[in-house]
Amino acid sequence: MPSLVQELHRSPAAMNFNWDDVRVFAKVAEIGSLKAAARALNMTTTTLRKRIANFEAQMDVVLFTRTAKGVELTQEGRSVYDIAVEMSEQSAALAYLSQRHGHSGSGLVRLAVTEGLGAFWLMPHLVAFQRANKQIRLDVRHDMRVPDLSRLECDVAVQLQRPRDESLIVKRLGHLHLMVYGSRRYIEENGQPTQFADMPRFSFIHHVAEQIPSQALKELIRTVPELNYVSTIVNTATAQVLAMTNDAGFGVIPTYASALTDELVPVRTDFQMRREIWLVYHPEVARLGRVRRLIQAITKAFDPQLYPWFREDFVDPKDFGVVPAGLIV
Known part of the structure; x- marks a missing residue:
């Protein structure tokens, strides 16, 4: 049988x-x-x-x-x-064999990156990369799901969780620092918290997704019922930022927001969070010239000397200094 x-x-x-x-x-x-x-x-x-x-x-x-x-x-x-x-x-x-033409510098490269970091920070850099490398096509997936690189689900990944698979090449790109932000109008109309425990008096936009440690926020507000401080729960960083810029309330977002927009301003409370940003790829794909070029471009996009918000130590947004041209949107 x-x-x-x-x-x-x-x-x-x-x-x-x-x-x-x-x-x-x-x-x-x-x-x-x-x-x-x-x-x-x-x-x-x-x-x-x-x-x-x-x-x-x-x-x-x-x-x-x-x-x-x-x-x-x-x-x-x-x-x-x-x-x-x-x-x-x-x-x-x-899929790997079909794209392996010698060690070609042209062709398709598949990149997986967490949704917010990819859409708001990395995408503008990728546009500049493709202008300079027209022979390379990019397939960019913005997803909070951790990709399976051991099965070559993508060629390169930028993620917030370090993979356990020891066969992969893993490099720390930098650090993501998060703090409370709100729109100027919302702050003018409602005031602002001085500590995170004050948050139940305001509206809070909570981002819940894979690779997002929501428990860290709950630990700071044990005096109130779980999630009682949340007015809106969203599953994408894009929805969170759009809600905040439309004066819906406060949210916890990366400090590089201050380099991208002046519509949202940082609120200094007792809450800060630091996450490591990881570059991950399979050693086999690193043989391809086009993949190596993309890896170099991604690494430069997180250079802590150029972009102090990615340094290991927290840099207050007011101390960012001159923001590189082209970043403010």
Whole structure:
């Protein structure tokens, strides 16, 4: 009798799979919780349940069983998971081989970067990079999900969590310093806190996403019910910044905001947070000239001598000095 693996490879229906559903299934299998996987995938639990149900219907097998702790793979589910991992690795290998023309300095480079840091800080630098390297095409993914570089899901990543995979090349780009900011108008109309414990008296825009340590804020306001100080919860930095610039309240954002806009101003409280910024890539892709050029450009975009807000020690925004031309928006 043919195995499930053989059936999947032989089945014409296999060619019609939505392979994003396979990725969703694999994430649930790895985490063991629908709720936690939904957060990691930036989707609702209801949507995730439907995706899994559709995938099970297409496979005509039950993939998970419910437990007190979450979900567990069935025997068939474990077989499908093994296939999913195998196919992901083979797909990544094929993608790598297809773009490997000697050590070409032209072609496509895939970059994954956290949403806020990518959209607000890195993207303008990437525009300048591409103007100077027209032979290089960029596929830029702004996503809070940590990419799997060991399977060559992308070529280069800029992220806030250091990967555990020792086969990857990992370099610290700099440090991200975060503090409370608000719009001038909101501060004029409502005043401002002197310590973070004052925040329940104001509106607060809370950014909740993977790689964002929300617990650090909760630790500062134990005197009030959990999240009682939050007026709005968003899952993207873009939504948070737009809400703040439209006078919706205060938020915690990186200090480089002061180099990009004068619409938001820093509010000095007892809250400061520092995160490390990591550059990650697979050693195989570093052989490609176009990847090396992008790595050099990204490294320069976080040069702490040029951009003091990325230094290890906190630099108050009022001490940034002359902001390099072209940064203010």
